[in-house]
Every structure is written in C-alpha cells, then in structure tokens.
Amino acid sequence: MVCAAVAVPGLLRSSAGTVCTPAASLRLTASALRHLTLASIMKSKRKTDHLERTANVVRREMVSAAKVCGTADESPSVKRLRLRVADKDFSFKAGQWIDFFIPGVSVVGGFSICSSPRLLEQERMIELAVKYANHPPALWIHNQCTLDSEVAVRVGGEFFFDPQPADASRNLVLIAGGVGINPLLSILRHAADLHRERAHRGSGYEMGTIKLFYSAQNTSELLFKKNILDLVNEFPEKIACSLHVTKQTAQISADLKPYIMEGRITEKEIRDHISQETLFYICGPPPMTDFFSKQLENSHVPKEHICFEKWW
Numbered sequence: 001m002v003c004a005a006v007a008v009p010g011l012l013r014s015s016a017g018t019v020c021t022p023a024a025s026l027r028l029t030a031s032a033l034r035h036l037t038l039a040s041i042m043k044s045k046r047k048t049d050h051l052e053r054t055a056n057v058v059r060r061e062m063v064s065a066a067k068v069c070g071t072a073d074e075s076p077s078v079k080r081l082r083l084r085v086a087d088k089d090f091s092f093k094a095g096q097w098i099d100f101f102i103p104g105v106s107v108v109g110g111f112s113i114c115s116s117p118r119l120l121e122q123e124r125m126i127e128l129a130v131k132y133a134n135h136p137p138a139l140w141i142h143n144q145c146t147l148d149s150e151v152a153v154r155v156g157g158e159f160f161f162d163p164q165p166a167d168a169s170r171n172l173v174l175i176a177g178g179v180g181i182n183p184l185l186s187i188l189r190h191a192a193d194l195h196r197e198r199a200h201r202g203s204g205y206e207m208g209t210i211k212l213f214y215s216a217q218n219t220s221e222l223l224f225k226k227n228i229l230d231l232v233n234e235f236p237e238k239i240a241c242s243l244h245v246t247k248q249t250a251q252i253s254a255d256l257k258p259y260i261m262e263g264r265i266t267e268k269e270i271r272d273h274i275s276q277e278t279l280f281y282i283c284g285p286p287p288m289t290d291f292f293s294k295q296l297e298n299s300h301v302p303k304e305h306i307c308f309e310k311w312w
Contacts, residue, residue: 091120102151112283191210229259244264
C-alpha cells in the first residue's frame with residue numbers, strides 16, 4: 001500500500017495474459033458501486049488505513065468496475081495482478097495509485113499501478129504487484145483472488161510523470177526500494193512508450209535519458225527484472241539501470257551480473273546524475289525516501305525537481 005507525499009515538478013500536470021470475458025460483463029451497477037465505496041469508507045477506520053493516510057491527496061471521484069484477468073507470482077512474496085477496466089472514462093497517469101475496493105472486505109486497499117497508460121489505452125488493462133502482508137486487501141489478493149473476481153477501483157495520487165509534447169526534454173532518475181518499484185516501473189514504461197512514439201512518428205515529447213536505481217534484499221525480490229532489462233536492451237543509449245542487493249546469499253545469474261551491485265544505493269551514485277535537466281522520482285520505505293530527498297535538497301536540487309512517495 002502507498003501513501004503520497006510529494007513535491008510535484010511544474011512539468012507534472014495535475015503477467016498473466018489470460019483471455020478475459022467480454023467487457024459488458026464487467027460492469028457493476030451504479031448502486032452497487034456506491035454501496036461498496038460508502039461501506040468501505042465507513043468501516044475503514046484504522047489510523048494506518050490507506051483512505052485516512054491519503055485523505056488530503058487528489059483523487060478522481062469516479063469509481064470503476066474491474067475484473068481480474070490474470071495472476072502470477074512475481075517473487076516469493078509478491079503477486080502480480082492484471083485487471084480489465086472496461087469503463088472508457090477510466091484513465092491514469094504513470095506513477096499514480098488506485099483505491100482498491102473488494103466486495104465483502106471492509107478495508108480499502110491502496111496499490112500503485114505498475115503498467116503504462118498505453119496498455120490501458122490499447123487493451124483496457126492495468127497491472128498491480130502486491131506484497132504479502134497481514135492486511136485484509138493484500139491477504140485477499142494472495143489467498144482468495146481468482147480469475148474473474150470483481151472489484152472496483154478509483155485513481156488517485158500526485159506522484160506522476162505526464163509530459164506534454166511541447167514540454168522541455170527532461171532526464172529522469174528513478175530510485176526504488178523493494179515493492180516501491182511499482183509506480184517507477186509505470187513511469188519507466190511510459191517513458192519507453194514516449195521514445196517509441198517519437199521514433200515512429202518523428203514528433204511528440206522528446207525524452208532525455210533514464211537511470212533506474214533499484215534496491216532489494218536479494219535478486220529473487222528484485223521485481224520485474226526481465227521487463228527492466230528488456231527496456232535497457234531496447235534503448236541502450238537512453239535507459240540504464242543499477243540493481244542493488246543488500247542480503248544476497250545465492251549465486252547471481254550470469255545475465256544479471258552486469259547490472260548487480262552489492263550494498264545499498266549510495267549518495268554519490270545519485271549525486272553524479274544531478275543536472276538542471278533532471279527530475280528525481282523516489283519510492284520506497286520512508287527512511288530511504290527521506291534520506292535521498294534530503295540529500296538531493298542538500299545538493300541544491302530544486303524541490304520542484306524532487307518527487308517522492310512513501311509506502312508502508
């Protein structure tokens with residue numbers, strides 16, 4: 001689950017591929033959606049709940065029906081979920097999260113979307129990756145969720161990358177810890193889509209370079225490794241990554257070795273990428289997020305160039 005706490009740059013305006021059933025069957029009635037939303041808000045009262053933590057964060061009013069179309073184990077502790085959202089008015093910006101309403105579960109989940117907006121435009125799909133936790137929405141996803149399960153979703157969050165075609169080109173530095181990779185993967189995938197669009201059409205937003213720093217305890221907990229390295233190989237002059245492991249005991253595979261560093265992400269690594277054209281996005285455990293946002297401020301990076309989101 002996530003909670004937005006961000007400084008938003010001026011540039012940022014406010015799987016499992018199983019076959020899904022026809023869109024018409026995905027719609028819940030308006031009264032059912034209202035009941036689901038109101039019941040969840042009324043019963044979701046713990047101080048640590050997503051709705052309370054994000055009460056002052058911008059979110060859309062619309063709640064849309066969604067259906068589970070695929071699940072897979074992304075790591076020993078993280079399950080990937082693919083949802084079909086038939087509602088044509090449902091949209092999101094790369095980096096945003098959803099309120100996740102589950103029939104029969106009183107607590108509302110909050111999960112960052114890890115797929116790109118392009119996947120939703122083309123296939124009406126979004127993807128989540130949820131870490132196992134002793135929290136009702138996460139427990140439901142890991143233990144009870146099945147193909148064709150029906151839920152409802154609502155987009156929120158002020159942590160996103162949504163450049164317009166005429167905006168100045170920017171470099172991105174993405175700093176992720178653990179499951180905090182989710183919104184940053186969405187941003188990375190969106191940046192790759194922008195690269196492809198400009199290469200194909202000769203117009204559109206011109207992306208700068210993207211460097212991903214991603215830390216986890218070991219390589220089995222580095223999520224989306226193949227997806228990340230596929231993008232690095234597709235755009236070798238534009239996208240690069242440094243994958244850090246802090247408690248690795250097993251041998252590192254040959255295909256990962258060139259990208260793996262043992263130990264935490266360091267201040268120097270990040271400082272080497274500071275420039276006037278660079279935006280920094282940080283998502284991970286609160287101590288990590290606090291450390292890097294403070295270090296960047298101390299290095300005189302403008303606050304409007306530092307975007308962060310904390311997760312618990």
